[in-house]
Amino acid sequence: MSDLFSDQTFTVSDITMLIKQTLQGAFHHISVEGEISNFRPASSGHWYFQLNDTKAALQAVMFKPKNWRVPFVPKDGDRVRVSGTISVYERRGSYQMICEQISKIGEGDILALLEQRKREFAAAGYFDPDRKRALPVFPRRICVVTSPTGAAIRDILQVLNRRNKAISIVVLPALVQGEGAAQTIASRIRMANRWRLGDILIIGRGGGSIEDLLPFSDQLVVEAVVESEIPVVSAVGHEIDWALSDYAADVRAPTPSAAAELVSRDLQEIVASLHESVRHMARTLSGRIALSRSRTALFTPQRMSEYFSRRLEQLHLQNDDLKERMTVHTRERITSMKSTLHTLSGRLDALSPLGVLDRGYAIVTRADGRTVVTRADQLKQNDHIRIQFGTGAVTATTDTILEEKNMEEEYGI
């Protein structure tokens, strides 16, 4: 290379430009590991820092459009892996690393480990949806396995104090990060179960690095959660954080505060719904009473007398009708009888012996005028008889009794 440019003289700008092109072209998309020092977030939002190892230093910058997506704020001493491009800042004749991505060293390994464990636990059935139990609606006491001095317990107490003073809390102090944390958390979960210290168990902690949250993904903790007879709410870190206890628990809460909200119904809401429930019962009952009243209203004295008089009217009508029909009927009967009588009296007239007498016949009786003589042999000679004519009568004495012949023979009929 020196041969190439040995007989050439550059301006500062030219040589700087050449260096820039060379560096950027050769060190495009590279990854560098190192420890952060002199971390300086600028007011513009860009991050300036230095990457070191024991022998060398590398200036680095991460501009705002890239760094706002990084889930942590680096600090001096963090061991990180950055990827990006080496660039030259001409005005100062310095080169630096323009970072595209930054991650804490080991984080990738941890994530891989967690994924591996997650698969194992899932295969063991620890995360089965059938295992999830509903939380009791009205817990009386809640156990919280967390650090007694952390943000988590403070948030939980604050929420429960505000929402529902009828719920008591037992804090089961535990280490929530570092050596021995998983053991104490698991032990506290078992202890809460052994002595039935509450109706719901919250396990959790405030936000932290992925390493800080690791105990909640530990096999010991996950198994204690799975075995817990008390329903478990897992509340680890912030919304974006997660741990395997979240998957094993009956309920995952995004934060400890949210866990406290989940386990407690607002006391004022409970009382309000009690009142509403009573009002509802009262409405239902008064509805029933109104219905019954409208039914019994049919039987008031007034209604009864109305019914009675209506019934009476009916009878009156019926009576009148019958009377009417009886009168007509009777009248008809009388007329018919009269006509019968007329006919009969006509026929009677015809049969009257007096009528016959008028036509020239006479009635012969004995002298007493009572015993009618119908046959000649009823009489002897010199019997006194009476002969009745149509008008007037005579007495007579029989002279001769003639031969016994009836009228038919006599007249030859």
Next chain:
Amino acid sequence: MGFEQDITRMEEITNQLQDQATSLDESIKLFEEGVKLARKVEKGLEKIEQKVEILLNSAEDSEEEPELAPFTDES
């Protein structure tokens, strides 16, 4: 009866009140029971004070009974 049972009983009563098969006499008795329950629950709730305690035993899975003391937030 516990709080949860009381609430469940109140729900039952409400259902029975809505059931036309329940006689009016019975409805009135049920209503009285419901109102009494509601009062009891509300009074019960007023009386309960939040107790915050901390477990003192530190021995893991110890056989001794848990020892609780009032917890005060140190921060």
